[in-house]
Amino acid sequence: MAFLKNCWYAAIWADELKTGELAARTLLDTPLVLYRDDAGRPVAMDDMCPHRLAPLRLGKLLPGGTIQCGYHGLEFDSSGQCVKNPHGNGRVPRGCQVRTYPMVEKHTLAWIWMGNGEPDEGLIPDFGYLDADSGYDVGRRDTIEMDANYRAIIDNLLDLSHAAYLHDGLLGNAETAWADIEVRQEGPYVYVRRDMQNVPPPLLRDLLFKRDGAPVNMWQTIRWSAPSAVLNDVGTYAPDSDRTRFSGQLGCHILTPVSEDSTLYFTAAARQGPLGAEADEGEDALKARIAELRRYAFKEQDDPMLKAQQENVRRHPGVAPVLLPAIDAGPVRCQRLLDEMLRDESGQ
Ligand code: FES
Ligand SMILES: [Fe+2]
Known part of the structure; x- marks a missing residue:
């Protein structure tokens, strides 16, 4: 599958990239080995030794920051150059090099550029x-x-009306299906905002607000940027108050393709707003519960639906979706932008 290459993808949470350890990840159909060099900078290289193509993840990270292939011991520095051949006269053959990829640590993630x-x-x-x-x-x-x-998953995130059905009770309910929707584009970002009035609060919103089940006003503003990084800003406030007195969350939904039909989904939420229910179970326990509920929604509810939907799409390649203008404007806008970028990159 063609992926956009000249852009940044999240590769791993920075704190999961541990000094002295190799991590293996397949991103964009490319097996990689990740680690930190001697200066602590993240490094990514193809997970394949140029000698007999053994995976480097089965090798060793040596003091000094070189990787030793686990098969016959060639050593590579963080630029991918072979710097030691322990055999014969020790000469390093020309082209004995592994491809590396630029990485940057930012916003507690290590990002990779594969173009x-x-x-x-x-x-x-x-x-x-x-x-x-x-x-x-x-x-x-x-x-x-x-x-x-x-x-x-981009379609799923840019049309949060699905929460009314797929996440009924947890992130939405029948009353949240209808919303005022606004789609706008600013710089590199597309925003899709949904406003809901006087609706029963779904569990996750109630947990962060008053915990009394009383009707609320809610907003959800999704911000997308190419290729697949989404920020969700949600807020809940009392129908008789103004929206500056709210409780909500910021959540990232940063997607990195592994292959055509698998994706790494990096997510973490933070509470925002001046209001919030007193955490009777303690703030740490509440945070852990919210993280579990979010994982449940994405992995146990979104994922099986998307997988099954995709099987149907594959089975019926000639069938175009019948779009619903009220909810599909956001996803359609972003997919078109992504298509344009893919066309530009491939020179078509
Ligand atoms: S396969 Fe790596 S040294 Fe032989
Ligand atoms: Fe969802």
């Missing part, structure tokens, strides 16, 4: 709320392995 174009750090989307000094108390940083294509 041939010049990497531009300014293209990393803003997820500043994840930063240690942001003032936000961020919950569990989760990585969910989805059995779905990343573009199906």
